[in-house]
């Protein structure tokens with residue numbers, strides 16, 4: 004997934020890098036230490052000048068100088084960054100000249116350089132390499148950052164100028180991107196409450212602050228809860244079925260946690276855990292599943308239920324203040340889907356097909372259990388274990404047979420990068436001279452089709468205890484022609500790290516994740532915008548997963564696949580019979596997979612369609628009732644995330660937006676059909692897609708952008724077909 008800012012900042016407001024010249028950029032040099040730093044920094048200036056965030060990085064692409072950045076640098080830089088930004092904003096708001104596009108909108112785009120520098124780096128390390136000190140800074144600063152953002156959006160003098168230019172927009176002869184900027188920024192102000200009375204603004208500020216504090220608390224509680232909930236197992240016999248690699252990882256996790264000689268099954272952020280597929284001992288499976296399911300419901304300090312119950316209530320109150328019936332209605336107002344009802348109907352329409360398929364799969368699994376005289380009814384902790392047997396029986400495919408063909412570096416260079424080369428002409432060169440925040444992080448320079456240097460790409464693929472779960476992409480530097488910045492992008496994953504000297508062998512799911520995150524990276528790398536607010540992945544949530552899900556398709560393109568799927572020891576390509584089995588097996592379990600996704604998405608939408616008049620909910624009861632209402636409460640298919648550990652919606656800015664994964668899948672599958680209709684993997688197709696979609700950021704209305712490229716609105720059939728659901732029984 005794409006990780007939106009943990010701290011509410013810069014998703015809507017331009018806080019991009021500064022206008023100093025990046026090394027290698029074509030723009031003329033700006034004066035050193037621009038207006039940004041001279042106006043405001045009086046008291047702290049002497050100390051601040053040695054702070055690594057004080058001036059623009061002198062590294063290539065203005066990459067953050069992680070070799071010089073210490074934990075202690077973040078907090079003062081965030082504080083100073085906010086101070087500088089506020090001084091710039093006040094200067095814009097109090098400008099004696101009449102408001103113009105230049106002195107208002109463009110000036111705002113240029114503001115906040117230092118804050119942007121520190122926050123992009125801070126988001127990267129707190130997401131992927133956090134520690135107690137950083138978490139403390141996060142907790143301290145989250146409410147201040149929220150208040151900072153409010154102070155800008157709720158500044159009535161500033162909004163008056165924004166409004167004046169907006170009202171004149173049709174007479175200003177703006178170019179299309181500038182006209183779009185006016186619309187987007189104006190709407191952001193209105194959505195943030197700029198038109199509210201002073202009393203209501205004060206109320207909204209308080210709610211925003213509380214929301215931000217609770218959201219950060221949720222994230223940190225969940226990280227601790229997930230770590231604590233990992234089952235510790237002394238008796239190796241209980242782990243029968245695990246592969247040597249899984250056992251070694253569990254043993255290493257035991258050592259890391261000072262539980263030498265014991266085995267620790269570290270939890271992933273999803274409900275299901277990878278080991279559940281292999282563990283033969285049913286009691287261990289149940290224990291692992293329950294540890295996952297109940298991780299954040301232990302009644303201790305890390306229990307998240309009270310936090311989310313209040314969060315849901317606060318969000319409904321925010322929406323009401325702004326004149327929307329629910330949080331979802333507010334958040335979808337500027338999305339491709341437009342209303343929660345449209346999104347809800349889209350999901351509810353999927354329920355019969357996905358649950359119908361899941362029930363067929365469940366019957367297959369129950370048959371295996373009965374055949375083996377199991378004497379029990381299928382439970383969620385049995386699903387993956389028996390599904391794997393059904394898969395082997397029906398498809399004769401063992402994950403461990405295919406992993407040797409997916410060595411990480413090979414997948415990256417000969418798969419992910421190769422596809423980008425074939426489609427877009429990109430080439431990549433590893434750079435060991437760019438400082439990183441953790442030794443496992445690698446950096447590549449990206450070259451365009453004409454050989455010119457265009458971006459940096461960092462990847463941080465291995466699981467760590469101090470990393471949030473899942474996978475995501477973000478920018479360290481956002482592209483902007485106005486600011487003279489080129490993209491610096493990173494991908495984070497949670498793949499198992501091999502023991503020293505061993506190859507990192509991936510599952511096919513991991514391979515898909517790499518292609519997915521790199522699809523986001525391409526959206527950032529190809530960004531060709533004037534304004535940072537409209538640049539790259541700064542698009543609607545129900546569009547932003549489209550390039551990433553689309554890019555997943557290339558993992559199975561025959562030419563790309565043949566180029567990377569080679570045995571790491573022999574270099575032999577994957578035998579055709581195995582490829583065929585894998586392709587066939589790709590649709591296996593799709594009923595389960597889609598049902599758990601749709602359940603989670605429905606939970607999210609139901610939580611956020613609550614009105615402000617609804618009473619405080621009981622998290623467990625609400626969850627059960629919501630799943631029942633939508634006819635998706637199959638006990639053996641729990642939601643992919645339970646409410647109490649649904650990081651996307653309570654911590655990461657995806658509230659009322661999880662449906663977007665399904666929505667964009669519709670776009671991605673439809674788009675891939677569009678490619679196939681024109682010859683598939685060709686430079687011509689790639690260049691056209693880049694020109695009309697991937698390089699366009701949020702510079703025009705997204706439904707129109709899609710339709711102009713595709714020649715028609717997106718259709719749902721390719722998605723159902725791709726998932727093997729087209730002919731699924733409907734009941």
Ligand SMILES: [Zn+2]
Nearest residue numbers: 004005548551
């Ligand atoms: Zn994504």
